[in-house]
Amino acid sequence: MWRRVASLSPMISSSSRSLALNQAASGLKLGESFATHMINPEERASPPKEKAPFITFVLGGPGSGKGTQCEKIVETFGLQHLSAGDLLRREIAMNTKNGATILNLIKDGKIVPSEVTVKLIQKELESSDSSKFLIDGFPRTEENRVAFERIIRADPDVVLFFDCPEEEMVTRVLNRNQGRIDDNITTMKKRLKIFNALNRPVIDYYKNKGKLYTINAVGTVDDIFQHVLPIFNSFEQFKESRHVNPKSTISSSLVESSS
Ligand SMILES: Nc1ncnc2c1ncn2[C@@H]1O[C@H](COP(=O)(O)OP(=O)(O)OP(=O)(O)O)[C@@H](O)[C@H]1O
Ligand SMILES: O=c1ccn([C@@H]2O[C@H](COP(=O)(O)O)[C@@H](O)[C@H]2O)c(=O)[nH]1
Numbered sequence: 001m002w003r004r005v006a007s008l009s010p011m012i013s014s015s016s017r018s019l020a021l022n023q024a025a026s027g028l029k030l031g032e033s034f035a036t037h038m039i040n041p042e043e044r045a046s047p048p049k050e051k052a053p054f055i056t057f058v059l060g061g062p063g064s065g066k067g068t069q070c071e072k073i074v075e076t077f078g079l080q081h082l083s084a085g086d087l088l089r090r091e092i093a094m095n096t097k098n099g100a101t102i103l104n105l106i107k108d109g110k111i112v113p114s115e116v117t118v119k120l121i122q123k124e125l126e127s128s129d130s131s132k133f134l135i136d137g138f139p140r141t142e143e144n145r146v147a148f149e150r151i152i153r154a155d156p157d158v159v160l161f162f163d164c165p166e167e168e169m170v171t172r173v174l175n176r177n178q179g180r181i182d183d184n185i186t187t188m189k190k191r192l193k194i195f196n197a198l199n200r201p202v203i204d205y206y207k208n209k210g211k212l213y214t215i216n217a218v219g220t221v222d223d224i225f226q227h228v229l230p231i232f233n234s235f236e237q238f239k240e241s242r243h244v245n246p247k248s249t250i251s252s253s254l255v256e257s258s259s
């Protein structure tokens with residue numbers, strides 16, 4: 001397990017410094033991948049130089065296109081995609097001790113207890129070699145958000161919100177055809193209610209923190225991705241990692257940032 005470290009390095013951004021420091025202290029795989037060099041005895045007095053992970057939360061209503069856009073972000077910028085819904089569905093498929101409870105909650109469009117979801121995300125973060133993550137469909141509630149901060153001890157660097165009209169989301173979900181237990185009109189109505197009641201306050205929270213990028217999620221997949229590109233391009237660490245569409249530069253007026 002990661003453990004807390006009291007002193008904070010000025011080399012690490014406030015957003016994710018606890019995660020990097022805790023991982024570095026634990027000697028776990030993720031911590032190793034963030035370390036920029038091995039520490040020799042002369043360097044022990046210097047502040048640690050571990051790089052904090054870059055965390056993006058991907059929010060939006062059911063069927064707004066989060067997963068679809070995440071695939072494109074992964075292709076272009078190489079972040080690791082962690083879909084909270086997929087992690088929960090994997091618990092069901094593997095028939096774990098929480099599987100049956102999770103199935104009933106998802107069937108009903110309800111939110112799985114924070115502790116369960118955050119622990120699944122934590123396991124993925126800890127076992128990953130990546131330092132850049134897209135956390136898709138999480139946090140769903142203010143309680144989820146607080147639990148993530150408490151357990152992972154990190155904040156997102158960027159929050160994407162795919163803003164899509166309800167009728168469009170309903171059409172997309174009902175046509176998805178991937179055999180999801182919650183892709184039916186009854187569950188969809190419940191999911192929309194829960195999205196408006198519980199997820200919108202999270203979106204507002206990040207808007208007030210200046211971390212929210214609202215993207216108009218209507219149009220073709222490629223059109224929408226053109227709104228996503230400039231967001232990642234504006235971060236130094238992604239300029240180098242682009243391996244698709246290297247010439248594509250899009251006016252920042254296409255995207256509305258609250259920052
Ligand atoms: N821009 C788009 N135009 C039309 N259909 C789309 C668009 N983007 C995604 N879709 C389709 O809509 C459906 C929902 O998309 P996706 O699974 O990416 O949404 P999501 O936000 O991840 O949904 P959920 O929250 O239910 O997981 C999929 O069948 C996908 O192929
Ligand atoms: O953080 C989360 C994410 C998801 N759920 C439950 O899973 C379904 C489907 O999630 P998708 O992100 O749309 O794949 C969602 O309706 C919730 O029931 C969750 O509880 N917590």
Ligand SMILES: [Mg+2]
Pocket residue numbers: 066067083085137
């Ligand atoms: Mg999805």
